[in-house]
Amino acid sequence: MSSLEVVEKKNRYGKSFKSFLNEWMILILFIALFLISVVSLPKFRTTRNIMNILRQASFISIIALGEFFVILIGNMDMSITSIIGMTSIYFSGMVANSGVPVFWAILIVLLLSAIVGVINGMLTVYGRMPSFIGTLTVMNILKGIYFIYSKGLPISGLPESFNFLGAGYIGVIPFPVILMLVVALILHIFTQHTEMGRSFYAVGGNIEAAKLSGINIKFISVFAFVICALLSSIGSLGLTSRSLSGNVMIGENLLFDVMTIVVLGGTSLTGGRGKVFGVVIGALFLQVISNIMILMSVNTYWQWVVKGIILIVVVVIDANSKHD
Amino acid sequence: MSSLEVVEKKNRYGKSFKSFLNEWMILILFIALFLISVVSLPKFRTTRNIMNILRQASFISIIALGEFFVILIGNMDMSITSIIGMTSIYFSGMVANSGVPVFWAILIVLLLSAIVGVINGMLTVYGRMPSFIGTLTVMNILKGIYFIYSKGLPISGLPESFNFLGAGYIGVIPFPVILMLVVALILHIFTQHTEMGRSFYAVGGNIEAAKLSGINIKFISVFAFVICALLSSIGSLGLTSRSLSGNVMIGENLLFDVMTIVVLGGTSLTGGRGKVFGVVIGALFLQVISNIMILMSVNTYWQWVVKGIILIVVVVIDANSKHD
Amino acid sequence: MAAENLIEVRNCTMVFPGVKALDNVDFTLLAGECHGLVGENGAGKSTLSKCIIGDYRMSEGQLFVKGEEIHIPSYTVRKSHEMGIAIVHQEFQLMEDLNGLENIFIGRYEKRGPIIDWKKLQKKGEELLEYLQYDLDLKVKVKHLRTAEKQIIQLAKALLDNPDVIIFDELTAVLQEDGIQNIFRIIDLLKAKGIGIIYISHRLDEIFECCDRYTVLCDGKYVNSGFVKDIDKGELVKMIIGRELKNVYPPKSEQFGDLLLEIKNFTSPTSFRDVNLEVRAGEVVGISGLLGAGKTELLHAIFGNHKLVSGEVLIKGEPVKIRNPQQAIKYGLGVIPDERRLLGLNMLFNIRDNTTLASMKFFKKWKVFQNHRKEAEAALEINKRLNLRYHSLYQLVNKLSGGNQQKVVIAKWMLRNCDVFLLDEPTRGIDVGAKFEIYSLISELAKAGKGVILVSPELEEIIGLSNRVYVMYEGKIMDVVEGENITQEVIIQDLLGVVEA
Amino acid sequence: ATEKKAEGTKVGVSIMELSAYTWYLGVIDGCNQWAKDHPAAGFTFQFEDSRSDVSTMLNNIDALITGGAEAIILFPADASSAIPTMKQYVKEGIPFVIGDYAQEVKSQADVVWETFVGHDMRMLGEVAGEVAVNYLKTLGKSNPVCLFVSRPPSGQVSVDRFEGFRDVVLASFPNARIIEEGDVGAGSRDSSQSLMENILQREPHIDVVAGHNDAEVIGPYNAAKAANRNEIKFIGIAGDKDVLTYIGSGNEAWLGEVLQNPVDLGYQATEAIYRAHILGEKIDKVWDLPKPEAITPANIKDYDWENWSWL
């Protein structure tokens, strides 16, 4: 009987080393992939390439962290591509065409994005639209609006100094990487150690129970969409800065990558579970895969196939390690 | 007590008129939109235009009905675009380039699609991948595979007779419309009046309870993906027939329309709730909106905005009528 | 403390679409009293509680808290909480992915600046548990806890802010004898502090043990209230179900047939070990054991829904492999799971569809189509028998009261003609009248040559119904008691003996 | 992608979008053809697809260069986004040639690439307009109706083509009605067909349909054919096997195809990078490409289109 007791204790209290491994399986897989690449691809291990990967991962990480909050409360924000396009176009339009100072232009686009976030949240919370569809519709409306403004044309003429945000360096470290780490750290503390941060987990875990615990579920839900919109907007500013021009298509293909990153990072699509640094690792993972594929000169179409298969393997291993 | 008794009597077998109204709110809104269009747009009410709308709605209805099953069990199939592209390309390739008879080519692409459906289902059920990500990944892999085959070039040279499927008429009624109605009717009977049909609702509503009630939840889940793949494939054949050429891009932007249709039709994205004819009405709804927008010469970008706003109004009214 | 009305409800009426859940109900709660709120399933107990805490807004009537009239349209859960009203809900309200500590303190964290002070929180949590005299690890995710432990988390959460009024809505339904005694101890402590308690339970013995006053509801109407010391159990039962209840347990069947089900050396990786068990036709087999003994897992393992390390199953003498519930059902097994919301019901289905879910194949038209009418008739009949409170067969089950939901789960398996029924706490949350109906159903099943395995936290139930009782402790069968020997003393001794050893 | 030979020069080619614009297959052919014609240069290519996305394009440029590309031929995803990245790499000695899609600059300091090789987008529209005008003149009316199906997500390119077409038609027919409809769907034959079906309900008479590219015209052609709207004539832009087949087989619905020869483009772009990078020549900032030509029923016999592999 005593042996049974031992088995049971360990299992119930689920805090063993094994469960830690399971929780961070994605990190282990990432390190494995990274080491294999370092050993087998000389071009991969150059500082320049590593910095490139980090830089490329940084703004998409920031955007994915926004989406992370919406997914954490059990919803989805499909409108991020539009928020990204909108930010890029209106910011550039204001700065390059209307001479608004960069600082004010940033504030204004952040405000605009926050408004879009509020609308997304309101449609979901008060309009009872499934967020998938609500945000999809908002996406189309926004797209229409900024296409009317820009006719789909890129807007160039941003000041050179603005390039620092997306392409600057502090020592050998690209500035976006530092920005990303700071954002991730703040969000980590926010989600793990503040009352409001924990509320997102509560709402995503059981919205009824959260409501009965006195959490303002409507506010938290709307706020998740606002955070998502703001971080998408910041990410967009970074991407815009890198190309020094506003472009409606700047985030066109990001949505599915962002979703993949969030899930790779161990976030549950049904809500209530996930970690900030998981998302960051997810972004690095995806970026490393894309990078080695090009370094190995894999043909474009084969890239889709190989990348897909790698993702399946990783997610399946991760999902099954988490299960029991 | 007597008042309770009365209610009990009246409702024992039947449903109240009010709850019927709530359930079919979308139908009422559709009829309203339709009547307004008929009255105010002379070009709208021509037989030709109505038939046109019906024909355009038919294949997308069939595809949406496929997605409906996956959503009914609480999952999502994001790979339908690829299944559509794959079907179109391999079918045309076989018929036009390799001389396979149309009949056999249809069988083969249906089989291929079914295999993709099985893979989607297996990844979800056995691989424990969230279906959103699993099918997204399958989408990319498939895309890679058929682009390798076709390089993305359209394949023409299909026999004129094949045009009937997508563009033929029986009397004044377009053949696709008849096909769509037959498919919808069969699926309606299947979902409402057979044991297996109800199993999809059971799995979507509470998968654990369904399992303990002896439903083969794994089979049902995988089967939903197979139905989705097959119907997408049939839809793709229809679209291919219409333009008499195989095209990889044929389903590219359909996904979000399909999702919107399924939700418009009253299907719950969390599973367990929805009706076949709701989906058909959803498809008609979307098609009518697109149609009147062009008949009214709304500028392209404004179309996005106006269409979006109409959708929001409709979904919000519908969602709130269902609530309590 | 002078008797003050902590809560006063006057002429409360609560209407849901199609149902009048409360009809002109009056209710008062005094400081320092424990007030038993009783009535059949669907009588309106939970609804009344929810009106008091502001989760529902009563359609008509007045509510006074500590003598102050409440403005109903602006009354919310948060307001009631501020006024010192707490509740333990009938259905769990927990975040399964968060740990016990956070579930208790969510929304009320201890903070240093904006940052949560986890150390202080942990200390406060431990103090609470010590007060409750309950030992459990608050760092474990709630989904890994036992049912009873989850209930303790809920209790701790309710007690957190030192409320003046606390409502226990079937708090003890998932607890066993020792746990219940502990609750009584806590109730005494609370009463001594002048806290008023509304105590809802279907186990009437508890009402007599810990309540000062009682109120009976029937069909949403106020029936009676008074001092518990003035009545006896028979009278209370009569007030609740409107008739007397004699012979709670029907006579046991004595005629056993062939072996229907044999379990040999069942061992699970975590929950039980070397379990041997057999059921004959016409036999009711009870399994008794403390919380977390592994009874639930054992039933699920038999049903093919739990991992096994080793073990053999024989159905009617034939060795079979059961890999999933579907196969189990083919072999004639049926299970009534303990957690109705998680495992028993599809909340999006109406009563009819839930009732016939496991037996759809019996209601076919031309072998392919479902015969909706026959399904409805069958569902109607079996649910009538169980005295289900509902207003339409096409009503969604999530609008039913807790006990009525449980009845639907039972009805579902009664429709399916199984050979062996595995019943896991089938009467959880069921009122006295319907309990009797379920006992006679079980006894009828046995008489008809079926086998029944019964798990129940109520020893009395096991003793009253079983022909043989397996006593289980920490995943092992410690003793088998048969026939005349099945008495409270023997079984308790078995359990205690083990515990002390 | 090809392996880099020991002594060869690796050239990275970033392509705007291969999946929706298979026309770029011709560009790839052109590059490869140049390498075959000039084996001594030892050129190898790595082609990467930007999927019309600016970030993807920039990431690909980074990876191509770390992957060992010594020079980049860039078919950009838009009119300016690559400039800062190019500046950075040009400083490090990586030369760029821009293909197809001209870059807008605010100052001459931004022109860091060796040269731009590309068709004049506006001129493509103008040539289509000329074909239309030739036909419309035969109708003998003063107020013909033309439909141009544009592709809004393609930005400036689509605007230029439309304006070229419109201006030429209006110059000859000031009273012509030019309808612009944007295809915001997949940009495939199917999406443009659905669009056209609805337009046909609205427009009782259309004389000529042109569009952003062939997919945007073939769809409307299919729709018109199904609706028996035989009055409508079509003009394609870019180059498509089906369109050329129609023209070659005497299908009267087709007035012509404005050829935008991708093979030539790829070939010339490679020649340019060779001259700039290997020979170190100073070359003009704009590379001369021949004016786009219209393939019409009258001159189709002069083209060997059946053997063009990119179709």
Ligand SMILES: Nc1ncnc2c1ncn2[C@@H]1O[C@H](COP(=O)(O)OP(=O)(O)OP(=O)(O)O)[C@@H](O)[C@H]1O
């Ligand atoms: N949200 C709701 N919508 C409609 N009807 C409801 C709702 N909640 C409860 N009811 C109905 O109100 C009546 C009273 O339910 P309530 O839950 O208060 O019963 P109860 O006394 O707590 O029963 P139990 O002992 O089974 O828990 C029942 O007939 C139930 O069907």
Ligand SMILES: Nc1ncnc2c1ncn2[C@@H]1O[C@H](COP(=O)(O)OP(=O)(O)OP(=O)(O)O)[C@@H](O)[C@H]1O
């Ligand atoms: N969701 C779960 N995940 C993992 N283990 C669980 C889960 N639920 C319960 N258990 C484990 O199952 C055992 C029984 O818990 P349960 O809550 O069913 O207790 P019970 O019903 O009182 O006891 P019994 O198991 O004797 O029926 C405990 O050891 C508990 O740790």
Ligand SMILES: [Mg+2]
């Ligand atoms: Mg209750």
Ligand SMILES: [Mg+2]
């Ligand atoms: Mg149990």
